[in-house]
Amino acid sequence: MRLRPAARVFRGGADGGPEVALRARLLDPARLARYDGLALHVRRGMGDRPGERRVPGRPQPSGIELEAHSAYAPGDDLRHLDWNVLARLDALLVRRFTAERDVVAHILLDASASLAVPAGDDKLGTACELAMALACVALNAGDAVRVAVLGGDAAPNGVGRAPDDAPAAPVFRQRVSIPRVATLLAGVCPQGSDGLGAALERYTARRRAPGLALVISDFLMEPHEVERAIQALRARGYDIHLLHVLGAGELDPTRVFSRGMLVDVESGATRPIALTAATLARYQAVLAAHLDALRALAARCETSYARLVAGDDVAGLLTGALARAGLVRRR
């Protein structure tokens, strides 16, 4: 592994501006308090590093929760010898305990340029807030968190983005790291148009140990690109959850414009559109078909899928849709 200077993931200087406001919003104590008592439920993707997650079916010599007995062998710790069994059955058995493993929640934030538009929707802020909420829930429950900002080119000033193949995307393991997560997220600068599938293929090539993959994106791409991303994660054994952040202006374009030259911020392509009743109805149908395709893809790939409209209550999503999807539960 070649380390890159981690300065790339932090905003330098104290120039204030939007990132300072976003950081303050992410660290709002009233907001963070709503995530207390929640934990992430992981179905698979356990690593081999010791941790606090209990993994039944893989008994080990030490631990807390008794799971099984096995025959004593020289070298076994005599403290775990079951003396009651020895007295009753005259058999040397040692206790085996439920394995406790570390779970790394990979928060994969797709920060391509589309996340910054429409400007009034605050998709970026909502995506960062969702990433922050998931990181808080994981850290509060003792799980490790790796935050990776996926996307195209690095930001012009070299900060605000950890390229998807950068090993410097840090792992946070303690609650005191929550301000650092907020600093990292507040420095995210949406830019570039690199495909989500390619980005995740490169990411998983560097992170061989599986974990919990929480993909936050606006998924404004063809469904086969999303499927490519899912396949990259599945091939490594990740437990995948798709979290779709959609702008209100994308649901209802009349909030953004009535007529004009539409410009694709990622490709630069343009298209003149005048919003009439017919074009609006056509757009709504195309959007509904896209959302249905994403939901069907998630069902086919056995991943969960949840949608959040920018500006909606993130804590409500955690305790509502994500709880029903089995990702979040009460501790």
Added chain:
Amino acid sequence: MGILNPAGALSLVAIAVLLALYLFDRRRRAVPLGTLFLWQHVPAAVLQRRRFRPDALFFLQLALLLALIAGYLRPYLEDAAAPAAGAPLVVVLDVSASMQAREAGGTRFELARRRARALLDELASGDDAMLVAAAERPHVAQRWTSDRALLRARLEALEPLDTPTRLAPALELALGEARARPGTRLAVLTDLPPEETGMAPDELAAFHYIQLGATDDNLAITALTIDQPPFQTAREAAVTAIVRNFASTSRPATLEAWVGTDRWERRELVLGPRATEHVLLAHPPHGGELVVSLLVDDALAVDDRAVGWIAPGEPLDLLLVSDSRELADAFGALASALAGSRVEVVSRDRYRAEGVTGRRAALFDGFVPAELPPAVNALYVAPPAGNTICPTTRAVDGAAVIDWEPDHPALHGLQALDAIEVAHTNALEAPDWATPIVLAAARHAAFPLLVAGERDGRRIACLGAELAAPLTSSDKLPLLMLTLGTLRWLAEPFGGAALAVETGIPALAARGPTAPVQGPGGGTGLHLAGDPAVVVADRAGTYRVGPPGGERLVLANLFDERESDIGRRAAAESAPTVAPRVPDARARREIGWWMYLAATALLATEWLVWARRPAS
């Protein structure tokens, strides 16, 4: 005549853009959106019309655009004497470790080779075929050829490796070949279920997918951990072997551990279905090469053996150059706690370079001499600003460790380094010869806290943090362990420690000899190349690299639970299919380049007309 890229007709929309530039007002509103792919299905609108007044420039630009679009459409002329196309075949053969698993009719690889042989025999005379071997990386075993004997010889020469499976790159390679050669048949022979290849179902549909193997009878050593405290003897080492039963039935097994030529331990194990057993082995007889093996007759043998290295354990022998009495006392306490250790303390003004000779390592506290110490590895702690060996950028207060390089030997066995918090430190700047192995961050920036590398034939490490007293207190324990781990790396002789790698995964090798190689397969299972040298092992086992007497060990193991979990629901085979159809480029003569040439000429003409137009 026809076109090879009908989808390129979409580029005709460029004409609409050109027309729009002429037709519409330049002040029209631009609305930035995340994507247009949803809006592509919505009819475009005429926003604002004005009188269309085409001029020569417009017609030239229109002709230029049409020429470019025509080139992009890849027009072709039918060749009157098109050669008769055969049915080329690409065979992708999985040669990963799990293909060594024994089945009823032989190993999975032998079954796969038998099927591949049959596929090659079915080829018509003159048909081309290609052979691709897939393991951790794809490898073209035989390029396109119609020589049946050559193909057969290459197929017979293939053997399964001891590496994990990554089938997707090989399948991508085969798909690429199929797109270049229309009508190509694709066949893949593997024991991996299709859903675990990492490929999309529609891409897999192009393959004749032959899945082999069904048995799940396998016990494996899935990990081997050797914990050895710094500067302790080999007797203090502890070895943990994780043994897993991947079968759905209970299995007995015997685990044996050997150190060098001496048998160390023998354990009888009984593992339940899909159960895991952690076997702890303590107090080895001495240091040396460790071989742990399972004596069990299961289907896959390659993961029944693991090798490791127990270092002989050298005591601490250190020259400490410091003016701090507290630091000298702390290292004195350490030396008295480590049997056989020796720490000599000299002040900065009494330090002489020749006094270092004979020591295993030197530690300079807040002091960097102008010259490197002769023939001794050195750790520089809290180097002052302006020195040339460990350059620093600035002083930082209140920093904490955020990331580290767990594979670096100086950090071997260390965990939870993020517990290190330092009140005062110098932000280091990694010189060319060094690599940052521990990163710390303060309020707004991250910086290297520990850098290490080799310079002028010596190992050098720089630690930005101060070693403030009391060093042996519980609060400073992580920093102390980091320091001792670094000193252990500095004190070990070059080539003395073995390099442990996992098969198929490239690893950076330290400086040292790269040839000759002795080991499994006559040493051909290990590849060393590049500067700095990168090592990749295709075969598990112990390799000795270098001339006799100066050789170093490379220990390769297969630790991959996905590879050891050989159980499959059932063998399966998809119907033979043909790859996505692409027009046959060989039978047609493309004339797209003529269009691009015409576009170039039009561009030059358009520029001339534009340059000579009257000023308006």
